[in-house]
Amino acid sequence: MTLHLLGIGHFHPDTEITNRFLEELSIGTDDEWIVERVGIHSRRTVLPLNYIRETRNADPRGAVEAALVSNAIMGSRAAEVAIARAGISREEIGMVVSGSSAPDSSTPAEACTIAAELGIEAPAFDVDSACTSFYTQLYLLSLMDPARVPDYVLLAVPESLTKTVDYNDRATAVLWGDGAAAAVISTRHSGRARILANTLESSPAGADKVRVPRGGHFTQNGRTVQTFGIKRMTHRVAALRGEFESDARRFHFVGHQANLRMLESVCRRCNIPADRHHTNVEWFGNTGCASSASVISMNWEKWIDRDDLAVVGVGAGLTWSSYLLRFGSDA
Numbered sequence: 001m002t003l004h005l006l007g008i009g010h011f012h013p014d015t016e017i018t019n020r021f022l023e024e025l026s027i028g029t030d031d032e033w034i035v036e037r038v039g040i041h042s043r044r045t046v047l048p049l050n051y052i053r054e055t056r057n058a059d060p061r062g063a064v065e066a067a068l069v070s071n072a073i074m075g076s077r078a079a080e081v082a083i084a085r086a087g088i089s090r091e092e093i094g095m096v097v098s099g100s101s102a103p104d105s106s107t108p109a110e111a112c113t114i115a116a117e118l119g120i121e122a123p124a125f126d127v128d129s130a131c132t133s134f135y136t137q138l139y140l141l142s143l144m145d146p147a148r149v150p151d152y153v154l155l156a157v158p159e160s161l162t163k164t165v166d167y168n169d170r171a172t173a174v175l176w177g178d179g180a181a182a183a184v185i186s187t188r189h190s191g192r193a194r195i196l197a198n199t200l201e202s203s204p205a206g207a208d209k210v211r212v213p214r215g216g217h218f219t220q221n222g223r224t225v226q227t228f229g230i231k232r233m234t235h236r237v238a239a240l241r242g243e244f245e246s247d248a249r250r251f252h253f254v255g256h257q258a259n260l261r262m263l264e265s266v267c268r269r270c271n272i273p274a275d276r277h278h279t280n281v282e283w284f285g286n287t288g289c290a291s292s293a294s295v296i297s298m299n300w301e302k303w304i305d306r307d308d309l310a311v312v313g314v315g316a317g318l319t320w321s322s323y324l325l326r327f328g329s330d331a
Contacts, residue, residue, distance in 0.1 A: 001146045003138060003198075005183060005325065006088070006191030009081025010297035012044045012179040012284055013069045017162070021049065022173055025056070029170040039260025043177030043285025045162040046074070056167040061215045063163035064104055071104045074180035075158035076117035078290075078297075082154070085300065086184035086191065093184075094150020096124040097140075099133030099157050101288045101316070102164050102212055114156050122150070130210065131256055131315030132200070133157050133289035134181065138323060139200040146187045156182040159288035164218040172218055175259060177285025181293035192303070197243060198323035199236070210316035220316075226262055229314040234269045236322035240310040241270070244324050249308050250276070256313040257281035257291035278309075289315070296325065303327045 019031040019041055034040055046067040047057070057063055075098060083090060098111035103126070105113075111124035129136035134157045141153065158180035167173050185195075206228070210220040233255050245251045253272045255263050260281050267277050280295050287294060292311050296303075303309075305328035312322040 001142055001144070001187055003141060003195040004186045004189060004191045005193040005195055006152070006186055006189065007082040007084065007086030007184045008181065008293060008297045008300060009078040009085065010179065010181045010290070010294035011074050011077035011081070013046050013074070015045050015047070015049060015068065016042055017045050017049070017177070018042045025053070025167060025173070027168055027170045027173060029174060034174045037261065038174055039282055040174060040285055042283050044179060046160045046178045047162055052167050057163070057165055060164050060217055067160065067163060071100060071110050071158035071160055072113035072117050074160070074178070075110065075114040075156040075182060078158070078180040078182035079114065079118060079154055079156055081297070082182040082184050086152070088152055088184065090118050090120050092152050093120050093154045094122050095153045096120060096122055097137050097153065097155050098126050099128045099137060099289055100159055101130045101133070102159070102161050103128070110158065111156065114158070120154070129315060129319055130317060131288045131291070132313045132317070132319045132321045134293050135198065135313050135321030135323065136200055138185070138195055138198050139321065141185060142198055149187050151186055151188055153185045154182060155185060156180065157289040157293065159290045161218060161288050164212050164216070166217040171222060175286045176218070177287050179284060179287035179290045179294055181290040181297055183293065193325050193327045196324040196326055197240065198321070200319070200321045202317045202319040204317065206318035207316070209318060228318055229256070229258055229262055230265050232314050232320040233266045233312045236312045236320065237266060237270045237272070237310050240322060240324050244308055249306050252276045252278060252307060252309045254278050254292050254295050254309050254311045256315070257295065258286050258314070
């Protein structure tokens with residue numbers, strides 16, 4: 001089944017966690033240490049800075065109440081951009097699918113709360129696969145019976161992982177930022193781009209390597225996860241390049257925005273030139289399942305009809321996924 005991308009959108013909250021702010025928490029880090037290791041200068045959060053400063057988010061259960069912006073609001077803001085770019089009305093959306101690494105609630109589904117914010121009356125449900133949630137939503141759509149898929153499907157991935165961060169732990173405090181992405185997908189109506197060759201793979205034997213327990217802090221085996229991420233992304237970029245790269249088209253790479261140094265390692269291994277590698281992790285941090293889609297959205301006006309984007313993600317599970325985003329009406 002062919003999936004068409006008609007519009008994509010993103011949203012980041014206004015409150016900024018700079019490296020200077022993290023230095024002031026006295027957790028054994030500074031700007032030089034952070035930039036050298038992960039290449040991040042700043043990130044956004046739904047939490048008030050005073051809340052982080054005073055509590056260090058010692059009890060993540062209080063973070064949902066303290067948040068200035070909910071996942072439903074973030075998801076709906078990103079969706080508004082996607083719907084406008086798609087050139088359709090909200091009333092034409094026939095299904096809403098959401099996903100997050102750290103949903104505000106398990107019941108109701110966040111797809112329902114996002115749909116309610118938008119005033120959409122349509123089937124709504126969640127598909128959560130940690131940082132690969134957006135990829136998994138696309139993969140699930142590709143497996144459906146085209147005759148039963150509505151004309152326009154809204155995918156949303158709001159992510160507020162700063163609510164799960166222990167701000168006494170420099171290893172995680174430097175990484176995470178909050179944000180959302182959304183997309184309007186159709187199996188019947190063409191748009192600016194097509195989604196090709198989407199894949200999804202998992203190795204549940206590594207399920208304990210990245211965890212966000214209910215009401216608890218984010219934890220991961222950082223070294224193992226980074227090695228896994230570099231290896232899997234490198235493999236998927238090489239596979240997409242081998243299948244689709246041609247002299248007639250421009251081959252780009254948009255990876256999971258885990259950290260800049262990890263992405264640079266993939267580029268070196270795959271010989272991706274700097275002008276074909278696109279990121280936002282430097283200024284927005286790792287926004288989890290919203291990360292790669294938000295990069296595509298932030299560059300939406302720059303893509304031309306000869307562009308192919310190798311979009312590759314990794315996440316807890318352990319799970320990895322990819323697709324090729326091909327721009328052009330005759331692609």
